[in-house]
Every structure is written in C-alpha cells, then in structure tokens.
Amino acid sequence: MPTNVVEFPFAAHPTTPVGQYIRLGETAYQRLGSMLVEGRLPATRVVVDASRISHQREIIRAFKAAGAEVVMDTKAAELAAHNKFGGWPKHAPWGAMNPGGPIGPEFFAAKRADDIFGEIARCAVEFGVDAVLAPGHFINAKDFDGWFEVDRRSCEYLREALDREGGSSIGIDYLLVTKHTEINDAAKRSEFVAGLDGLPFDNLWLRASGFGNDAGPLAAARFLSALHGLHNLGKPIISDYLGGLVGEAAVAFGAVSGLAHGIGERERFSASGWEKPPAPRDGQKGGSQKRVSVPGLNRSLSVPEFEVMCSARGGKRLLVCPDRKVCPNGIGDMIADTKRVAAHEALTHLATIAAVPDQRRADHFLEHRVKEVDRNARQVKNLKPKKEEAEQRGVDLERLLVRLADHSDKIGKMRSAFEHMHEEKKDRPHRARPVCPRRDSGTDIEIGQKS
Template sequence: MSKVVVPFPKGQKLRTPIAQFFRIGDSHVKFGEMHASGHLPLSRVVFDAGRLKRQNSLATQLKSEGVEITIDTGAAELSSHARFGTFVKHAPWLEEVPQKPLDPSDFDNSAIERMAEMAIKLGADRILAPTHFLGDRNFGEWLSVDANSCANLRRTLDRLGGKHIRIDYPVMQTVQGLIDADSRKALVETLSNLPIDALWMRLSGLGKEPGPQKIRTLVRMLGGLHNLGNPVILDYCSGLNAEAAEAFGVSSGAAGGILELDQFSARDWHKPPEERDPDAKFGRPRIVQVPGLGRGFRAHEFELLARARGGRKLLLQSEFVSAPSIDEMVRTRKQIQALHVSRSQEALQGVPDLNRAGHFLSKTVATAERRAKDISFLKPTEAQAKAAEVDLESLLRRTRTHAETIGKVADALEKLHEERGTDSPRARACDLNIAEPSLLSDQR
C-alpha cells in the first residue's frame, strides 16, 4: 500500500497579493499612452466621477481590456467649502451644478439611486461609498449619515441589477483622530454592520514623506482595524509610507496618482477657497520624484543637484528604473514614477509574507537611507545655484534634514519589527472583482 504524504502548510511560502489602485487624475492621457505602449501594466484604476466626461474613452478602453474599474463619487469634496466648486461639480449623478456645499439632506434616496445608475451604466466593478471627512468642523455627524447612505446604496445596486458591483468604504480622518480609542471603537462598531468589501483609509496629515513617529503610529493604527476582516487600502498614499504598511502587512494595498492625488490634507476643508492673486504665477510646480528616495525636488533644484559631481548616478538611477539624461528625467518624470511604483510593488509581492518586513528594511529603507546621505553630501557651486535661481543654503539644509529623518525612520521601523515579530496578523487580500466588459455609454 502506497503512502500518501500531505505537505505541512507551515512550510509553504505564502505570498499574499498586493493591490495597487492607480487614481486617474489629470494625467489620463499619459496613463493611456503608457498602458497602450505596454510600459505600464494596469490591473485596477480609480476614476473620479467629476472627470468621467473627459475620461470616458480611456475608461471604455481599460474596461474592455479587463482592468478593474472603481468609481469615486466625490461626495466628500462636494460637501467641503474648499472643494465643492472644483471638478467634482461635474459628477454625472448630480442633478445640477451645486451652488453651495452639499449637506446631509442632499444624500437622499434619489441621489443614491443616481449614483447606483451611474455605476451600472459605466460597467464599474467597485464604487466608493459616499462618505465624508469625519473631522468636518461644519458638520460633525457624518458617520451615521454615511452609514445609512452605504446601506442604501447596496440595496439600490441590488435592485437595479448591480449585485456584482462591490462597495468599498472610504474612511477620511486625521491620523490623530484615529489614534483616539473611543473614536476608533465607534468607527469599528459602525463599519462592522455595513455591506462593504474593503476599507479605504484616506488620512489627513500623513503627507508624502515618512517620519519616525508618524510611520509607527500608522502601522499600529492600521493593525487595530484587522478585526473587521476587510481588506485595508491606503488611499491618496504612495512612496515609503504605502510600502511600509504593505510590507508590515497592515494594509492590503494602496491607491494614488502619479505625482498627484498621492496625499490628502483636510486642513482647509471647512474654509471657503481663497481668491487667486491675479499677479501670482499660475500652474503647479514641476516636482521630480527621486525613485525610492521618499521625496522629490522642484525641477530646477533637481537639475542643480544632478549636475553636481556624482549627482547623475544618485538621482537618475534606481533598482527599478533609470533615465538616460537629466532632461529626460524631468520631461518623463510621471512615466518614470509610474514605472517605479509598479515594479517596486511587483518586487515586494514576490517576497514571502513572513520575510516582507525584513526585506523592506534591509533593501528598500537601507537603500533610501544610504542614497539620502549621499545626496546630502552633493556640493553644487554657488555659481551653478545662482544660474539655476536656487537658494543653495536652503536646498542643502533640506537634503541633510531628509537624510537624518530617513535614518530615524529606519530605526523606528527596526524597533517596530522586533515588537511585532514575523508572524503578526496580516490584512486580508483585496481580490480582483472583474465584471463582464461592457461598452461605457456617453455621459450626459
């Protein structure tokens, strides 16, 4: 009689998939070009409802190719004094362009039904529940309103034929607001009764660059949400903050744009927008993100550092991407950052779960710390700085400060890794939810 040997599961090297959601902001043309040319493999994208009229053709293309489509209703921005007059006012579920921020009465059965119809018409696979910033000073009871809207949205989708569409729940709060045990308890109790698939954590105050206390707080706070049993997505987040949460297993993935929509700040959420100074220069500054470093520089600062002795190798090359010249790095900065995000996540996903935190510390963080120190030693000349119109003293001070901060981040995460161990509970994976491809209709 032959023996049957059953392998013991503990010996298996489990690799939990990591979910990468790309938010399609104003850079939809670049996303489309990169995806069409095979330079950026996309599996999940998020479209803002307020941008769908301009981005309908890209959504149609991606949907037909089996990319998972998520729709953000823009409900939070539409209820913000500072944001309601921006692109979100063009969301197709609105009956008319709002003249003031939306309040709880605007999220009635009729509004929820229009959201559901929008998602079904677009062939969406996920929709973000219409939730709001929980620290809103103008209205402090959004949690109960949003919970009712979420439950109503599930019933309405099911009734209208959208049972396949998953509802993910955005939690928008400050980092400090979720440290408070009572606030977190009330949130968890409310969410535990809702028909949702995943939590999306959009945290004001997290910022782009990691800090030692901030990143420890983030990992610990996210770990406290695992009892809900839902996947956890860090929204409006990228870089080392997102990678740390994924490596330590406290998040299932991240959502963010490329050099946009990658941080959330609600500091002015309750304030009316300031009138633009007609004499002020218009347009966003060109930021060049240094892949794997955890920070970026304004284009003219980046060029100055790159032209210093030893600067090209430090600033143009990384483990996953490289640029042939300084001008090319600046010109294609969004494409290079997109590739870095995609490839670095693929690399982390290839590491077994039990080794991910250690791998992140010994490879990603150690490399970032070493490069940050080397960059802080770069010495552009005063003549070069003057020609580039750069405050050299300020720039060098910032590079030194960043190098010191990354060193402290490394120490903080090493200590946290010792505390947590290798077998700490991990967030549940966020499975793909691909519905049958369908042609997206023209927006009204």
C-alpha cells in the first residue's frame, strides 16, 4: 500500500534572523526620523552617534516606541585620530576630555579622575539605549600599536561602569577596527579570536579599513571567505560600514550575521590618513553631491547623470524605481527624496535574503539578485543618451558611459567570483551565529523569523 510522505521544509531548512543596523549619521538623522514617522523606514535596529545624541532624544524615543533596538557608537575611534577628532566627533559628551587634541590611550586606563567609561555609561542610561559599542580604535594606527590590548580592557571596564551606573540591562558589542588585509591573514584572525575570547560582549562588530561595497571581485570573495575564520569565536558578526551587493553577499553566504550602514552612505570604511592633521579649510562650504540610488544597479548616479541616462530610449524602464508606492511620480520622486529610495533598496534586499531558509540563501541570492544586477548593468551600459542632453546638464557623457561600462564589467566578474566561491563552500555551509536579540518586541520576526 503506497505511503504518503509529508515534508516539513522549514524543519529541514531553518530560517535564522538577519541583523540590519541603520546608522542615523550626523546629518541625515532628521530625514530618517521623518521617514520613521511617515511609516517609510521600518528599521528594526539603529545606531546613534554619541556626537549627535543630545539632538536625537526624540528620535531615539520614536524608534524605541516602534520596537527598534538602539545602539550607541561612542565615536572613540574618530576621537583618537588626528584627522577626525576636531570634526563632528568632538561633540560627544566625552569629546572635550583632551581640549585641542585626540583622546589617546591614557584616557582609557582604569580609575582615572575623568573616567571616560563612567561618562559613556551615564550617557547610555540617560538616553535609554539598548547597547553600546565598546570603545574601539583603529588598531593599525601608526602612532600607537597597543590599541587592541587597550580596547580589550575597555570592554571589561565599560561593563563594570554600566553595572555601576544602573545600566546592567544594557548590552555591549565589541568594535574591532582593522585593515581588511588583517582579516585575510589566518594568523591574525587567530590572534583576534584568542584575544576576544571571554570578554563580556554579545556581538562582534567588524569595521574593515579599505573595504566596502566598491570592492573588486577578488577582494570581495577573499574577504568574505576569510570572515568564516572568525566564526570560531562563537559570536555573531556584524559587518560595519558595509552595504549594497557585497554586504548582501556576506549575509547570503553566512559570512556575517548582519550589516551596519547608513542610508545611501557609510557603505565603505577607510582609516587611511587618520594619523595626519586635517587639511585647513578654505572657507568655502563643502558637502557631497546629491546622488540617486538606482534600483537593481548597485550604484548611484549624480542627479544630472541620472537625468541624462533616463533621457535615453529605454532609460526610464531600466533606471526608474518600478514600485509606485515608493515613487508614485517616477523620476521626480527619486530626485526629490533620494533617502526614501535608498532606504527601500537597503531594507528590501536584505529582508528578501532573510526570508529564505539558511541553506538556500546563497543559491537564491545568486539566481535572483546577482543575476538581475548583472543583467541591468549590461543593459544600462548600452543606453545611448543624446550628447545635447548631457551638455545641457554639464555631464561628460563619454566619461559617464566608460564608468558604466566598467561597472558592468565589474559586476560580471563579481558574479563569477561569487559563483565560484559558492561551489567551493557547498560542502562546508558553516554560518555565523544569528545576531543576539535584545528586545521582547518581536524585532527579528519581520526580517526573518516566523511567528
């Protein structure tokens, strides 16, 4: 008599949550707060910079009320750097401990009268954050080679300070800031694992200098493969300052537990030149050029470049956001509200990965997301805008088309590199531990877990 076999796919293929931390930044936080109120930023985890936290009290309350986890970045890495301490970071509550100079290793000793750990703990308690990034510094700094040991002790001192100041329920995540080549080195990885073992933290945050969403195929594949060597620590891994296709690949291949980045920014990190004094200002206002995140292309264009490419035959079909809930008026909405488009891109793609069972994520990512970006990049590079349109908007059309052709070539090679990496690791599907949940509000459910 035939037997009916009932399969239980989710029992055989578990789906673990993915951590996505949105960095509110030092200037973009007001727009992101507005998007939250408008229901357009369903972020479940956010990072606030201590340098702007005094201006973000209401935004922090709004995110917490929405069930989001709030993590505070102490900005210790920037405050210790000659090139960075005099900018936004100096506005952290402890930013003036060394007036006119960086906050060096001597400030992170135990039982100092100025007690930076007490300051951090009291700030965390006052603003009701859920976790704090333990003070982390660029451990490859040229002017001091002992930051790793200082940071290890700082993690323990911060735990003591939080418990003492009424923040025993506030978690600690460890921030490791180093060159990406250090992670590629097996001996260095072993040193990190040994040095971090036993410290009182929940998640390991990795900020890799010289690496980001603009990484080349070889660098990306090598780095993501190397990240698996940190899994022996037994801690979830958050890749800081990483987003886009490379960040999604890190999650899909199980190299990391989650990502931390801004909306359309902070998707790459470099500590190059941090030891040098800042260049004198010329009195003119700076600021980056407004850019539009192009759905399905894994890159952004300046507003004039975007308009020129959309003017080509078939350009709107390839470049304009197809989701009318996000951009009901097409091009106009994409230009007017670039943050909304970038947020939709960042949240949607990672949520798609998170909804796929663990062992199928890499296959799904390669078959759908990577293939789509590769196809779109090839089609976009073949668009033929009119030269008059480019001249009218001050765009060097020849250079723009060369950049788009290079981007298409890079994506094609990235696809091949990811496919090769997947074939090599099919028999070793080890994944980073899932990110530690800290709130009881069901935060993880909407980006991966089933209720």
